[in-house]
Every structure is written in C-alpha cells, then in structure tokens.
Amino acid sequence: MTKKYLKKLSKTKKNQLIFGIHSVKAALLNKKRRHNELILQENVRFPLEKFKTKIEKITFLDQNTFKKLYGNQHSTQGVVLITNEFLRPSFEEFLKKEDKKTKSVILVLDQITDPQNVGSIMRSCALFNCFGIIVSKDNSPDLTPSLLKAASGAAELVNYFKVINIRRSLLDLKKQGYWIYGFDSSKDNKSNLNFEKKSVLVFGSEGKGIRDLIKKECDVLMKLEMEKIPSFEIDSLNVSNATSIALHEFYKI
Numbered sequence: 001m002t003k004k005y006l007k008k009l010s011k012t013k014k015n016q017l018i019f020g021i022h023s024v025k026a027a028l029l030n031k032k033r034r035h036n037e038l039i040l041q042e043n044v045r046f047p048l049e050k051f052k053t054k055i056e057k058i059t060f061l062d063q064n065t066f067k068k069l070y071g072n073q074h075s076t077q078g079v080v081l082i083t084n085e086f087l088r089p090s091f092e093e094f095l096k097k098e099d100k101k102t103k104s105v106i107l108v109l110d111q112i113t114d115p116q117n118v119g120s121i122m123r124s125c126a127l128f129n130c131f132g133i134i135v136s137k138d139n140s141p142d143l144t145p146s147l148l149k150a151a152s153g154a155a156e157l158v159n160y161f162k163v164i165n166i167r168r169s170l171l172d173l174k175k176q177g178y179w180i181y182g183f184d185s186s187k188d189n190k191s192n193l194n195f196e197k198k199s200v201l202v203f204g205s206e207g208k209g210i211r212d213l214i215k216k217e218c219d220v221l222m223k224l225e226m227e228k229i230p231s232f233e234i235d236s237l238n239v240s241n242a243t244s245i246a247l248h249e250f251y252k253i
Contacts, residue, residue, distance in 0.1 A: 014084065014085045015036065015082055015083070015084060015085070016082075016083055016084065016085045016143070016148075017080065017081070017082060017145045018080070018081040018083060018145060018148050018149075019070070019075060019076040019077070019079065019080055019145045019146070019148070019149045020076065020077045020079060020148075020149035020152070021046065021077045021079050022152040022153050023148050023149050023151065023152055023153050023155070024038070024046075024079050024080075024081040025047070025051075025153065026152075026153025026154075026155075026156045027081055027083055027153075027156060028051045028054055028055070028081070029156070030086060030156045032086035032087065033083050033084060033085075033086045034083065034084045035054055035055045035056065035081060035082075035083045035084075036055075036056050036057065036082045036083060036084065037055065037056065037057040037058070037059060037081075037082040038051070038055045038057070038058045038059070038079075038080070038081050038082075039059045039060075039061060039066070039069075039070070039079075039080040039081075039082070040058070040059070040060050040061070040078060040079060040080075041060075041061055041062075041063055041066040041073065041076075041078030041079075042060055042061065042062050042063065042066075043063075043078075044073075044077070044078035044079060046079055066078065075146070075149075076149075088159055088160075089159060091132075091161050091163075091169075094131075094132055094159055094161070095176060098131075098132070099176070102197065103197040103198070103250075103253065104178075104197070104198050104199070105128075105129070105130045105195075105199050105200070105201060105247065105250045106130065106132040106133075106134065106173065106178070106199075106200045106201075107121065107125060107130055107132070107133045107134070107200075107201050107202075107203070107243065107247075108133075108134045108135075108166060108169070108170070108200055108201070108202040108203070108214075109121065109133060109134070109135045109140065109203055109239075110136070110166060110202060110203065110204045110205070110210050110211055110214050111136065111139045111140075111204060111205045111208065111211065112135070112140065112203065112204070112205050112239060113139060113140060113141060113205070114141070115141040115144055115146050115147035115150065116146065116147075116150045117150075117238070117239055117240045118133075118135075118140070118141055118147055118150070118151075119146070119147045119148065119149065119150025119151040119152075119154075119155075120150055120151075120240035121133070121239070121240045121243045121244075122147075122150075122151040122154040122155055122158045122160070123150070123151050123152050123153075123154040124240065124243055124244040124247055125154065125158045125243075125247065126153075126154035126157045126158050127154075128244075128247035128248055128250070128251040129251060130158070130247055130250075131157060131158055131159055132158070132159045132161065133158060133159070133160050133161065134161045134163055134166065134169055135160070135161070135162055135163070135166075136162070136163065136164075136165075136166050137162045137163060137164050140162065143155060143160060166214055167213055167214060167217055170200065170202075170214070170217040170218075171217065173200050174217075174219075176198070177198050178196075178198045178199060178200045179195070179196040179198065179199050179200070179219050179220070180199075180200045180202060180217060180218045180219045180220075181195065181199055181200065181201050181202065181218065181219065181220050181221075181222055181246075182202040182210050182214070182215055182218030182220070182221045182222070183201065183202065183203050183204075183210070183221075183222055183223065183224070183242060183246060184204070184209055184210055184215065184221050184222070184223060185209070185223050185224075185236060193222060193224075193246065193249040193250075195249070195250050195253055197253070199250060201243070201246050201247070201250070202214060202218060203239055203242065203243055203246075204239075205239070206236070206238070206239050224237065224242055224245055224246070
C-alpha cells in the first residue's frame with residue numbers, strides 16, 4: 001500500500017461486518033482490506049489455513065453462543081468477518097478509469113430498496129464487467145451484511161455510488177458521452193437491445209418502475225421481450241433477473 005493510500009484510508013477507517021462463506025472469502029482476498037477478527041461457529045468448514053495470516057484474531061464459538069450474537073446459520077453460514085472498509089474511488093476517479101476502456105456500462109437503480117435484489121444485481125455486474133452502480137442517497141440500501149452476502153463477493157469489485165440527485169448524475173454522464181437506456185415495460189418501447197459502447201442502463205423498482213423525472217433523461221426507453229402468462233398473473237421479471245439479461249446483452253457487443 002502506498003503512503004498516499006494509507007493517508008486516505010485513515011480518514012475512512014470504519015469497521016464492516018460481513019456474513020457468509022463466499023463474501024468473507026472474497027473480502028479476505030482483497031489486499032486493500034485490513035481484517036480485525038474472523039468468528040467461526042464450531043464445526044463449520046472454512047479454509048482457515050489459506051487465510052489465517054491475514055487476520056488479527058480468530059474466534060471459535062459454540063452453536064448457541066454464535067446464534068445469540070450473530071443469528072442462525074442460514075443467514076450467516078456460521079462465518080462472520082469484522083474488517084475495515086477499504087478506500088473506494090470517487091465517482092470522478094471511477095469515470096476516468098472507465099474512459100480508458102473500449103466500452104463501458106454503468107447501472108442506475110432508481111428507488112430499488114431490497115438489499116437482496118441489489119446484492120444479486122451487484123453479482124451480475126461483476127460477472128458482466130459492469131463496475132459501477134448509482135443509487136439515490138435516500139431510497140436505497142446501505143452495504144449491510146445481508147446485501148454483502150447476497151452479492152457473494154462482488155462488493156469487493158463493484159463500486160456503489162450513493163448520489164443526492166440521480167437526474168443530475170445522468171446529465172453529467174451524458175456530457176461524458178454516455179447514452180442513457182431506461183428499461184420500462186410499456187408496450188410502445190423498443191424491444192431490440194442495441195447499445196452504444198458507452199451506456200448507462202436504468203432500472204426502476206418493481207411495480208412503480210422508473211420515476212418520470214428520470215425517464216425524461218433517458219435517450220432510449222426499452223423493454224425486455226417475454227411471454228406473459230396473464231391466466232396465472234405472471235407478467236414480469238424480478239429486477240435482478242432483468243438487469244442480468246440487459247448486462248449480458250451489453251457484454252456481447
């Protein structure tokens with residue numbers, strides 16, 4: 001780590017709690033992190049030999065004590081890591097890095113509040129080379145243990161930017177040469193997914209969709225073509241599934 005990085009890190013030093021085997025392993029593999037304590041429930045299988053030199057303290061707890069402190073094994077998988085949050089790039093630094101790539105995609109989530117959905121979306125982003133998610137500061141989840149577990153390690157790679165005004169962020173991205181694609185299920189919208197090399201994909205909450213003031217800033221409104229089944233009221237995808245399809249289509253260009 002450079003002196004400049006350590007100086008910045010000292011200003012952002014903050015403990016973060018991470019649950020789940022995959023998320024904990026990914027955090028331990030992140031060289032930008034410093035790890036305070038790994039807490040394991042007895043008899044849980046974890047590759048401790050691989051990581052024990054990276055952790056200041058390792059604690060084993062019996063099942064009852066672990067459950068009282070951190071909840072049941074279903075939510076934690078019997079693995080908890082207390083680690084320092086690492087220094088993430090500012091949005092401006094992120095855009096500079098993206099500008100050097102031959103193609104770039106950024107995701108905007110408008111009023112999506114379920115941490116499980118956001119975590120799943122983050123995982124898809126990592127797999128399809130999308131390293132930036134923009135959300136509103138007020139109506140979006142924080143990087144909670146449940147979100148980090150759902151992301152299954154992707155939070156170590158994907159930047160999560162909380163902004164005061166999504167509309168203003170979209171206007172700034174347009175100035176940087178990005179095309180804004182909003183996904184909306186209205187029947188008049190385009191269903192062929194053709195993207196520019198610099199694209200922003202906007203998704204709204206399930207049910208309400210993208211807010212009108214955000215929709216107005218989209219260059220193109222699109223929808224995913226699908227076979228709806230009205231007799232069983234099956235007419236839409238979960239937002240995390242929809243984002244995966246869109247990101248895959250961009251990944252192929």
